[in-house]
Amino acid sequence: MSNENEKLQNFIFRVRRFDPGKDSEPYYEDFVVPCGPGMVVLDGLWYIKEHLDPTLSWRSSCRMGVCGSCGMLLNGKPHLACHTQVRDISKDILLVAPLPNFNIVRDLVPDLAPMLEKHRKLNTRIIREDIEEVLEPTDQYWQDPEDLTAYLQFAYCIKCGCCMAACPTLATDDVYSGPMPLTQGYRYLIDTRDGAFRERAKLLSSEIGPWRCHYAGECSAVCPKGVDPARAIQLMKRELVWDLVKLGKRRHQKPVGLLPKENRATERREGIAEAPEFTIEGATSPAE
Amino acid sequence: MSSNNTRLWTWHVLAGLILVVLLGLHMFGMHLNDLFHLESLNPEGGSPIDWANVAARAQAIGQVVFYILFLGFALYHGLYGLRNILLELNPSEGMAKFISRGILIAGVILFAFGTWAAIAARSTALAAL
Known part of the structure; x- marks a missing residue:
């Protein structure tokens, strides 16, 4: 059996550095990092921080492509550092830089606040007409499986900003919302639990809407979660155009408690495990 | 900021589709005449840009309508695209307004001039009869 160290190969991590308090402009610094099979870029960055330069800055948390x-x-391509194996994208030199189309806080840390502000501006949450029900819920917001399937793919977005970094329109256009906020806008536009289609359509008809997307498709090519923002934006355009010419599906929020309670209980299908017992005293099942 | 982009974009796409048809007719009449011999468009024979054929087409009211529609849709499609390109260069709010209004005014002037030209050409052609 070969020694684990024999499998290690030295890679040069060429990292873009920038400290706004010290540097007048960004520069590249090389670090030699021994990488084994399966090692992801994030591991390499931790190696640099622990062994070579403790001042190197980046943002990370879950280490599993979720946060x-x-x-x-x-x-040259936007990726998640925790999701990308060094040997998959490089033979010897790996260029590591912060996401473009964002201001840089320091080294590899982009300022995501403008993206999240655009996301907030598109009212990316469920808005209901029945305010009393929202404040004092009497039942669940029921949704058919096909209604869920219509937006589920777009709900997998983790707001990493890779699509925003790949968008050629955003490179020059500050007003355009960009792929992430628009995808989330579409995700709520077609959610059958939502009751604000008219307000959303009006909002999306302004300059912050999807109209400046030229369908380069780069956002979908780089999305680490397979969300396909380019598709969401084209579907959003279609939805809004059909609504404009009065050929769209009339969209209203579905009422709460769509099915009578006695009809909801079904026999447990074979092979589906029972939920574990509650370990907190006094807790009750949501179904009760 | 709050212009109805859904409406503008929808017309942009519709104008593009209509242009495919109108441009197709133009191509058949003007550039593929050797293949298709459309006598109604070129009744005097020879090249489509011979004076006799140009005058014959200009006399027909259908041709005048065709030219005006072609001009209108082509202007809208092209100028909307130009406006988008300019707005993507991140102009200030005042400059963006100036661009939008400038393009609108330029479009209206060009359309009025083109319409006048198509109608005047018909009058000239009829007078030459």
Whole structure:
């Protein structure tokens, strides 16, 4: 059996550095990082921080492609550092830079606040007409499986900003909302639990809407979660145009408690495990 | 900021589709005449840009309508695209307004001039009869 160290190969991590308090402009610094099979870029960055330069800065959290913190430009393409194996994208030199189309806080840390502000502006949450029900819920918001399927793919977004970094329109256009906020806008536009289609259509008809998307498709090509923002934006356009020419599906929120309670209970299908017993005293099942 | 972009974009797409039809007719009449010999468009024979054929087409009210529609849709499609390109260069709010209004005014002037030209050409052609 070969020694684990024999499998290690030295890679040069060429990292873009920038400290706004110290540097007048960004520069590149090389670090030699021994990488084994399966090692992801984030591991390499930790190696640099622990052994070579403790001042190197980046943002990361979950280490499993869920939190969306570690988006960065790897060999010229936006990726999650925790989701990208070094040997998959490089033979010897790996170029590591912060996401483009964002201001840089320091080194590999992009300022995501403008993106999240655009996301907020598009009212990316469920808005209901029945305010009393929202404040004092009497039942669940029921949704058919096909209604869920219509937006489920777009709900997998982790807001990492990779799509925003790849968008050629955003590179020059500050007003355009960009792929992430628009995808989330579409996700709520077609949610059958939502009751604000008219307000959303009006909002999306302004300059912040999807109209400046030229369908380059780069956002979908780089999305680490397979969300396909380009598709969401084209579907959003279609939805809004059909609504404009009065050929769209009339969209109203579905009422709460669509099915009578006695009709909801079904026999447990074979092979589906029972939920574990509650370990907190006094807790009750949501179904009760 | 709050212009109805859904409406503008929808017309942009519709104008593009209509242009495919109108441009197709133009191509058949003007550039593929050797293949298709559309006598109604070129009744005097020879090249489509011979004076006799140009005058014959200009006399027909259908041709005048065709030219005006072609001009209108082409202007809208092209100028909307130009406006988008300019607005993507991140102009200030005042400059964006100036661009939008400037393009609108330029479009109206060009359309009025083109319409006048198509109608005047018919009058000239009829007078030459």
